[in-house]
Amino acid sequence: MYSLNAAVPGRVRGIAGDLYPHLAGFADVREDHSICVKRLGDDEPYKTLADRARTALSDAPAFEVAVTGIDYFAEPTSGTDPVVYLVVESPGLLAVHETLVDAFGALPGLEGADYVPHVTLARDGDVADAERLAEREIEPVTWTVSELAFTDALHTNAIGTIPLGE
8 A cells, every 4th residue: 555654853763762672572663663644545556646646735835743752552443452652743744634635535444533643663562561651751853844755555665755835
């Protein structure tokens, strides 16, 4: 499934790195970090999806994002639980997500009204460990997202970008 993601700065990757030893009890610990802005699907060729996304976001401005804490999904919509993540706050990100939902539709349980912007740290561990992590405080990090990256169906490679306006 193709998606549009926002990159995170080194300071956010640093928080994830600092938390890495505390994630040892989780079966799946993320090593690459980003914010999934919208899943685009895989029922159309990449070029068609990219053209539709670029058109939908042609007037979208750059937006500010803040990572403000740690939380977890006890029962995620899909996959193994729990999912520990960094909390993302951003009205601009939510606006871009809604624009893309209008253009592509929403995946039930994941997008639209159910969308929770976050940076996944780990999944498939003990809920008590997730609860302990969620009690930790982090130094908030704020940055500006000025482009979104298309990722491939495996979410491993950026295959294009959409610059956002000022």
